Amino acid sequence: MVRAQNSSNALNNRLAAHANYAKFEINDWIIPKLEIKEDDQVLDIACGNGKQLIPISEAINENGSVTGLDISKDLLNEIESNVEREKVFLKNGSMEYIDSEFKNAQFDLILCCFGLYYSKNYKKTINDIYDKLKEGGKCFVCGPIKRNNKELTDIHETFEKLPEEYNMHNNFMESKALPYFETLFGEVKIDIFENPVTFPSKDELLRYWKSYTLFEKEEQNKFEKVIEDIFVKENKFITKKVVMGISARK
Numbered sequence: 001m002v003r004a005q006n007s008s009n010a011l012n013n014r015l016a017a018h019a020n021y022a023k024f025e026i027n028d029w030i031i032p033k034l035e036i037k038e039d040d041q042v043l044d045i046a047c048g049n050g051k052q053l054i055p056i057s058e059a060i061n062e063n064g065s066v067t068g069l070d071i072s073k074d075l076l077n078e079i080e081s082n083v084e085r086e087k088v089f090l091k092n093g094s095m096e097y098i099d100s101e102f103k104n105a106q107f108d109l110i111l112c113c114f115g116l117y118y119s120k121n122y123k124k125t126i127n128d129i130y131d132k133l134k135e136g137g138k139c140f141v142c143g144p145i146k147r148n149n150k151e152l153t154d155i156h157e158t159f160e161k162l163p164e165e166y167n168m169h170n171n172f173m174e175s176k177a178l179p180y181f182e183t184l185f186g187e188v189k190i191d192i193f194e195n196p197v198t199f200p201s202k203d204e205l206l207r208y209w210k211s212y213t214l215f216e217k218e219e220q221n222k223f224e225k226v227i228e229d230i231f232v233k234e235n236k237f238i239t240k241k242v243v244m245g246i247s248a249r250k
């Protein structure tokens with residue numbers, strides 16, 4: 001059974017592990033790809049607690065704006081104290097209804113980082129992205145691909161098959177999102193980002209695992225037993241995040 005680890009605690013734990021133990025900072029890869037202009041009107045879908053939205057708000061001037069859409073009110077609340085509110089709009093809503101959430105708005109840039117695979121109707125979400133972009137506007141989406149975190153999922157597979165829903169999420173970028181973007185947009189470009197994450201202790205790896213999509217309380221003992229052996233032998237554990245970015249222009 002897959003549990004959506006979407007709570008603000010889980011997201012913050014994962015972000016903290018990446019900040020502490022990943023070789024590269026993901027925003028150093030994402031933000032330049034957005035090619036933000038100071039007066040851009042930006043929509044950040046599934047903005048979470050502002051990982052991308054906050055630096056975007058700092059890159060635009062008073063003529064620009066950034067609107068964050070997320071289904072979690074708790075995560076949106078975390079953004080409020082960290083941004084200049086005149087340029088930032090936060091909308092608690094769902095990416096399945098972008099058309100009705102933003103009836104009259106048009107954007108220069110729309111992004112969705114680590115979120116599109118949560119859409120219950122990804123084709124409609126991508127259609128809405130296309131419709132809400134100005135002519136010549138740019139879109140960037142990113143998410144994991146199949147070999148993402150393979151080292152970690154290999155551990156899971158020592159005691160249980162990967163759930164269908166997990167495989168669907170991890171295949172989503174290459175098998176669903178990319179082909180659909182290519183049917184709609186004139187210009188589509190992909191980039192792959194690889195980022196090794198080195199966990200220095202069993203406890204840190206376990207903390208990450210508990211905030212990960214595959215975590216199941218009932219399997220925790222089995223997971224701990226496998227990682228115990230790994231740390232006795234290696235004294236560290238490295239898993240590689242592998243992410244696809246799709247840049248498209250209308």
Ligand SMILES: C[S@@+](CC[C@H](N)C(=O)[O-])C[C@H]1O[C@@H](n2cnc3c(N)ncnc32)[C@H](O)[C@@H]1O
Nearest residue numbers: 046047048051070071072094095113114115118
């Ligand atoms: C992995 S987080 C990514 C957050 C942020 N973009 C980042 O990179 O840190 C996924 C986000 O998608 C949001 N989400 C999940 N389903 C959603 C939906 N149907 N509509 C809007 N947001 C959704 C969650 O609340 C969460 O903030």
